[in-house]
Amino acid sequence: MEESILSSVHLGKRGVITKVKSGFLAAKMADLGLFEGNEIEVIFKAPFGDPLAVAVGGTVVSLRLEEAEWITIAS
Amino acid sequence: MSEKRIERIAIVGNPNTGKSTIFNWLTGLNQQVGNFPGVTVDRKTGNYQFERQAFEVIDLPGTYSIFPRSEEERIVRDLLFNNQDSDFPDLVIYVADRTQWERNLLLFTQLYDLGIPMLLVKTMSDKDALWSSSQHPIWKERHIPVVDVNGRTGEGIEQLKSAIAQFHNAVDLRKPILVGDLRSLQGDLEGQVANTQKRYAWIKENFPLKGAQAKEQLFHKSKWDSLLIHPIWGYLIFALVLFVIFQFIFRFASAPMDIIEGWFVQLSGIVKENLPSGIFIDLISEGLIPGIGGVVTFVPQIAFLFFFLSILEETGYMSRVVFIMDKLVRPFGLNGKSVVPLMSSVACAIPGIMSARTISNGRDRLITILVAPLMSCSARIPVYTLLISLVIPEGNFFGWIDLKGLVLFALYALGLISALLMSVVFKWILKTKHEGFMVMEMPSLKPPLMRQVGITVVEKVKVFVADAGKVIIALSIVLWAMASFGPSERLKNAEQKILQRAQTETLSPEKTSDLLATAKLENSYIGILGHWIEPVIKPLGYDWKMGIAIITSFAAREVFVGSMATIYSVGQDFEDNSRLLDRMRNDFNEELGRPTYNVASGLSLMVFYVFAMQCLATFAVVQRETTSWKWPIIQVIYMGVLAYLSAFITYHLFI
Numbered sequence: 233m234e235e236s237i238l239s240s241v242h243l244g245k246r247g248v249i250t251k252v253k254s255g256f257l258a259a260k261m262a263d264l265g266l267f268e269g270n271e272i273e274v275i276f277k278a279p280f281g282d283p284l285a286v287a288v289g290g291t292v293v294s295l296r297l298e299e300a301e302w303i304t305i306a307s
Numbered sequence: 308m309s310e311k312r313i314e315r316i317a318i319v320g321n322p323n324t325g326k327s328t329i330f331n332w333l334t335g336l337n338q339q340v341g342n343f344p345g346v347t348v349d350r351k352t353g354n355y356q357f358e359r360q361a362f363e364v365i366d367l368p369g370t371y372s373i374f375p376r377s378e379e380e381r382i383v384r385d386l387l388f389n390n391q392d393s394d395f396p397d398l399v400i401y402v403a404d405r406t407q408w409e410r411n412l413l414l415f416t417q418l419y420d421l422g423i424p425m426l427l428v429k430t431m432s433d434k435d436a437l438w439s440s441s442q443h444p445i446w447k448e449r450h451i452p453v454v455d456v457n458g459r460t461g462e463g464i465e466q467l468k469s470a471i472a473q474f475h476n477a478v479d480l481r482k483p484i485l486v487g488d489l490r491s492l493q494g495d496l497e498g499q500v501a502n503t504q505k506r507y508a509w510i511k512e513n514f515p516l517k518g519a520q521a522k523e524q525l526f527h528k529s530k531w532d533s534l535l536i537h538p539i540w541g542y543l544i545f546a547l548v549l550f551v552i553f554q555f556i557f558r559f560a561s562a563p564m565d566i567i568e569g570w571f572v573q574l575s576g577i578v579k580e581n582l583p584s585g586i587f588i589d590l591i592s593e594g595l596i597p598g599i600g601g602v603v604t605f606v607p608q609i610a611f612l613f614f615f616l617s618i619l620e621e622t623g624y625m626s627r628v629v630f631i632m633d634k635l636v637r638p639f640g641l642n643g644k645s646v647v648p649l650m651s652s653v654a655c656a657i658p659g660i661m662s663a664r665t666i667s668n669g670r671d672r673l674i675t676i677l678v679a680p681l682m683s684c685s686a687r688i689p690v691y692t693l694l695i696s697l698v699i700p701e702g703n704f705f706g707w708i709d710l711k712g713l714v715l716f717a718l719y720a721l722g723l724i725s726a727l728l729m730s731v732v733f734k735w736i737l738k739t740k741h742e743g744f745m746v747m748e749m750p751s752l753k754p755p756l757m758r759q760v761g762i763t764v765v766e767k768v769k770v771f772v773a774d775a776g777k778v779i780i781a782l783s784i785v786l787w788a789m790a791s792f793g794p795s796e797r798l799k800n801a802e803q804k805i806l807q808r809a810q811t812e813t814l815s816p817e818k819t820s821d822l823l824a825t826a827k828l829e830n831s832y833i834g835i836l837g838h839w840i841e842p843v844i845k846p847l848g849y850d851w852k853m854g855i856a857i858i859t860s861f862a863a864r865e866v867f868v869g870s871m872a873t874i875y876s877v878g879q880d881f882e883d884n885s886r887l888l889d890r891m892r893n894d895f896n897e898e899l900g901r902p903t904y905n906v907a908s909g910l911s912l913m914v915f916y917v918f919a920m921q922c923l924a925t926f927a928v929v930q931r932e933t934t935s936w937k938w939p940i941i942q943v944i945y946m947g948v949l950a951y952l953s954a955f956i957t958y959h960l961f962i
Binding site: 252254255256257258259260261262263264265266267268269270276278279280282283285289290291292293294295296299 | 371372374376406407408409410413496497499500503504507516532536537538541542626629630631633634635643744745746747748749750751
């Protein structure tokens with residue numbers, strides 16, 4: 233199992249969230265389905281690689297690179 | 308258990324679920340939009356009749372969770388936690404989209420456990436078959452009535468209305484989904500995350516996806532998306548979209564605007580001719596009617612712009628624009644959501660500022676509102692064209708770049724650049740503790756619902772006319788009074804002089820009345836003010852006449868042209884600028900020994916109009932959108948200072 237920070241993975245990467253740094257942002261992310269154990273896939277990247285968008289639970293969530301740093305995924 | 312009749316219902320749900328569509332189907336145009344007290348979050352209420360019963364509906368802001376992460380969510384939390392609140396509903400209509408079942412049900416489970424009487428509305432779509440939830444026994448077990456509604460056709464609305472009327476409160480019979488009081492988790496972020504995870508687990512367990520393929524299908528990327536966020540095509544498409552919007556606005560909004568303006572001019576003429584003259588009639592014909600006219604003429608532009616903006620919003624394209632623009636504007640203290648409000652301000656800052664409501668980050672929203680009027684709006688065009696044809700000589704560069712066109716382009720560019728630079732300045736001044744986040748949902752693309760678009764347009768126009776209109780009319784009456792009254796001795800003397808001159812030189816009645824108008828304006832309080840500020844504006848290359856025009860055009864920039872026409876006694880014939888141009892061109896400043904309007908003073912005046920906040924309507928809208936007088940006043944001052952300094956520099960560069 234290979235772990236990586238969401239902000240550094242390439243387009244099309246699929247994995248399971250293993251860690252979200254705790255804090256206000258973690259709570260907001262959890263509301264939208266971004267929490268430990270949920271499966272996500274990076275489906276879009278904006279022209280300059282930032283923000284990016286992930287598919288989670290049948291919907292799409294976009295987040296800035298600096299926000300994606302809070303999430304670790306394993307594939 | 309006392310059975311209370313349902314009178315007040317609230318519509319609750321995630322954003323992008325068709326919540327407002329349900330609200331609009333229920334209430335039609337029987338709705339009012341205001342603000343929640345103290346904040347600028349839309350408070351939409353409406354009512355409808357069903358079987359001779361009246362129902363009151365409130366459409367609460369879209370919410371993901373009962374633990375608030377934004378101002379909108381805080382309002383929903385505060386309301387649903389407080390059953391003493393005057394808005395507290397007898398029944399919550401919970402709207403969930405079946406393609407987003409998992410996320411949409413999170414808030415549902417929270418409200419369920421809070422013991423709020425609820426009815427579930429499932430909005431239908433073509434991906435329905437993917438979920439095994441259709442006739443789920445769980446709803447019956449848990450005493451939740453379920454109604455299917457098709458937002459596009461309105462199918463199911465009658466069933467919804469009758470389900471509301473027949474609703475029986477069975478809150479006491481509910482088994483909790485999760486045991487424990489959600490209220491106690493308000494300050495505990497980690498507890499909230501753990502609680503949310505458990506709720507998602509419950510949803511997944513009870514509403515599993517049908518088969519493995521279903522997931523693939525839901526994750527499916529739309530072909531359109533790869534195009535809309537493409538590094539080249541994405542920006543080209545956005546540029547094209549803006550191009551089409553502006554074409555439409557300039558082509559189709561200007562005709563109705565002229566017609567409306569014409570009506571009001573006629574109306575004040577009729578009032579003047581048919582009623583005995585006097586201050587009261589003058590107040591109506593010259594103050595009130597043009598003031599109302601000044602409000603109504605904006606309507607076509609606002610309506611057109613919101614027509615397009617709500618299509619962008621409805622289709623989901625807006626979030627793609629936010630996605631591709633965010634990185635580009637971030638260094639300036641803006642975020643991706645500021646882009647469309649700022650671009651709209653190129654047509655008119657009013658709808659631009661009104662549409663900044665979608666920016667959830669308070670500071671970014673305020674910055675966007677503060678800089679939006681720097682974008683060159685269409686009201687500046689008459690000022691620019693008059694001054695360009697007055698002072699910029701014919702000529703070109705490399706045989707194909709027209710000098711006049713270049714100046715116009717430079718003025719637009721100056722507006723844009725200064726808007727971006729001022730954002731940086733405000734970003735630096737308005738420091739916040741946390742920078743705000745942009746974690747947000749990207750709704751899937753869908754065709755727009757034209758009924759929904761139409762209702763949005765009507766609602767925005769109503770808000771502008773009703774709320775901003777009051778301030779605009781009041782202030783335009785003040786401006787009228789200042790332009791029509793003056794020290795009576797002084798006015799009488801000036802009038803007498805003109806009448807004598809008319810007799811000795813046997814002037815035509817039109818000529819006489821033009822000259823009288825000039826004398827009246829020159830000796831009114833505004834005229835005196837114009838003279839009085841002359842020493843202040845002299846360093847910019849202006850004289851008192853331009854001072855008057857600048858003061859009067861605080862009402863609206865294009866008033867500059869009309870004031871100049873009055874000052875140069877050419878009457879209010881807007882169709883014919885050439886006579887005004889001749890008069891202005893021949894105006895020679897003896898003191899300086901050069902024409903009053905030369906390249907330096909002309910450019911200085913244009914630059915002044917790039918920066919100065921010469922628009923009552925914008926002032927009124929900023930007041931409404933920030934719910935304070937502080938920000939519009941700060942805006943007038945900072946833009947005024949910028950205008951003065953830049954005009955000063957321009958004048959001295961070109962003199």
